[in-house]
Amino acid sequence: MDTEHDVIELVAKQAKVEPTTLTRDTKLTDLNLQSIDVVELVFAIEEKFDIEVPYGAGEQNTTGISFGSVGDIVDAVDKLIAERRAA
Amino acid sequence: MNRVVITGLGIISPLGNSAAEMETALHAGRVAIAPLTSVPTETLAVKIGAEVKDFDAASQFDDKKLPLLDRCAQFALAAARQAVTQSGLDLRALGARAAVIIGSGVGGITTLDECFHRLYGEGAKRTHPFTVPKLMISAAMSHISMENGITGPSFTVASACASANHAIGVAYQMVKSGAVTAAVTGGTEAPLTYGTLKGWEALRVMSAEMCRPFSKNRSGMVLGEGAGIFVIENRDHAVARGAPILAEIAGFGMSSDASDIVMPNAGGAAAAMRACLEDAGLKPDEVDYINAHGTGTPANDPTETKAIRAAFGPYADKLAVSSTKSMHGHALGAAGAIELAATVIAMNGGFIPPTANFTEPDPACDLDVVPNSARDKAFDVALSNSFAFGGHNAVLAVRRA
The missing domain is CATH 3.40.47.10 (Thiolase/Chalcone synthase)
Structure with missing residues (x-):
């Protein structure tokens, strides 16, 4: 599975932009996504990859999960998929 | 314009099921947030909440009434009984000069959650005939009206987390304006169901560890439940009958x-x-x-x-x-x-x-x-x-x- 391709598709859909305009370096803040949009994106990612993303009011601080850029999301998803398979 | 006073206060809460219990808990800074016991938590990310404890509905409501009461209506009716008893007000005698205005965010969600689980999860073919009269958001308010013979204005206010303040505020305005002499008002909620908790979890605003308002390491909100119900009254009316005056609602x-x-x-x-x-x-x-x-x-x-x-x-x-x-x-x-x-x-x-x-x-x-x-x-x-x-x-x- 090409995580990067799928994450870009989901981010593009949420931000209502063309996937081709996104790269690993695209920051979510540059896509004008509000916090509720990011929460919806997290839900879409969990559904797509069948993972639990520990993203919450206080959890960003402790789990090392960052949703700063597209690349951050791809790395987080790969890590969470690997953890699920190992479990 | 009339001045408006509180002459009765009833409370069912995680900090106790009477004003006296709540006072002790508040003064001690007792935290009622703990692992949830009333719902299965294996598949919840957030496993904590503030539950009402030692609330024995069966001892408060008879066999005829209890089946009609969602948990949120049980809380409201129990708290209303405390408030009405304390106030000593004969609401039946006031009749249409009394109002009941209660706030609730979701109403009988425990009833709805159980009904849907049976229908969609377990494949049940029918649901209990009391499902609708239990789940309607106004049910708790209706039972307060019926039990006390309140025949004036009666309605439920929903504005999510501001529901109770809106309800109390509108009741205050009605007493202040003279539209009614007294009102039973407050709010009730019993949202600690599996489905509701999953919904809140998905919003990513819940703490999995503790509620720490204003603290830098705060990690989100924690759900609670309960009811606070007041009797509020025209001050002159309360003074004339020698009622206990707990506070004035000033604005x-x-x-x-x-x-x-x-x-x-x-x-x-x-x-x-x-x-x-x-x-x-x-x-x-x-x-x-x-x-x-x-x-x-x-x-x-x-x-x-x-x-x-x-x-x-x-x-x-x-x-x-x-x-x-x-x-x-x-x-x-x-x-x-x-x-x-x-x-x-x-x-x-x-x-x-x-x-x-x-x-x-x-x-x-x-x-x-x-x-x-x-x-x-x-x-x-x-x-x-x-x-x-x-x-x-x-x-x-x-x-x-």
């Missing part, structure tokens, strides 16, 4: 952000506090204490701090501001009622209730938040803030009687 202010369905707005919150002060005829420096909305989310607490500073100016530094949600959790549509009860109980007990679980000051929440320990201090005037999803702000002012 009520409302505003709407008209901006975002979930994010708070300092301008809207400040506008509601200013409107409340104006309605009460209070200057900012006459207020001693604010029972904050204080949810413990990253967004609410600094926004509320800004709003308090905007409404109170430099005097904000002299105010005591605490979030009792740190102890009893966030009871959503009942929150304002439970918090008004906490405020009135503390006012009459001569102490300011603390913000519990406070471990780390946050420069963005730099008010006197009364960390961790109640402060023994008499006070005369307090505000109680409620700010809801959807941008609905409702603030009550109470004055010592």
Whole structure:
């Protein structure tokens, strides 16, 4: 599975932009996504990859999960998929 | 215009099922947030909440009534009985001169959750005939009307987490204007169902560890449950019959952000506090204490701090501001009622209730938040803030009687 391709598709859909305009370096803040949009994106990612993303009011601080850029999301998803398979 | 007083206070809450129990808990700074026991938590990320304990519905309601009562109606009716008994008011005699106005966010969600689980999960072919009269958001209010013979205005107010403050505020306005002589008012909520918890979890605003309002390491809100119900009354009427006067409702202010369905707005919150002060005829420096909305989310607490500073100016530094949600959790549509009860109980007990679980000051929440320990201090005037999803702000002012 090409995580990067799928994450870009989901981010593009949420931000209502063309996937081709996104790269690993695209920051979510540059896509004008509000916090509720990011929460919806997290839900879409969990559904797509069948993972639990520990993203919450206080959890960003402790789990090392960052949703700063597209690349951050791809790395987080790969890590969470690997953890699920190992479990 | 009439002055409006509270002559009865009933409480079913995680901090106790009577005013006396709640006073002890508030003064001790007791935290009722703990692992949930009433729902299976294996597949929940958030496994904590503030539950009502030692509430024996079967001993309070007979076999004919109990099957008609969702958990939220049980709380409301039990709290209403306490309030009506304390007030000594003959509501039946007042008839159409009495109102009942109750706030609730979701109503009989326990009933709905069980019904849907049976139908969709277990493949049941039918549901119980009491499903609808139990789940309707107005059911708790209806039972209070029926039990007390209240034949005046009766309705339920829903504005998410501001429901109770809106209900109490409207009831106050009706007594103030003379539309009714007395009202039974407050809020009730019993949202600790598996489906509701999953919904809140998905919003990513819940703490999995503890509710820490105004603390830098705050990690989100924690759900609670319960009911706070008051008898409020025309002051002259209450004085004439020698009723106990617990406090005066001095003012009520409302505003709407008209901006975002979930994010708070300092301008809207400040506008509601200013409107409340104006309605009460209070200057900012006459207020001693604010029972904050204080949810413990990253967004609410600094926004509320800004709003308090905007409404109170430099005097904000002299105010005591605490979030009792740190102890009893966030009871959503009942929150304002439970918090008004906490405020009135503390006012009459001569102490300011603390913000519990406070471990780390946050420069963005730099008010006197009364960390961790109640402060023994008499006070005369307090505000109680409620700010809801959807941008609905409702603030009550109470004055010592």
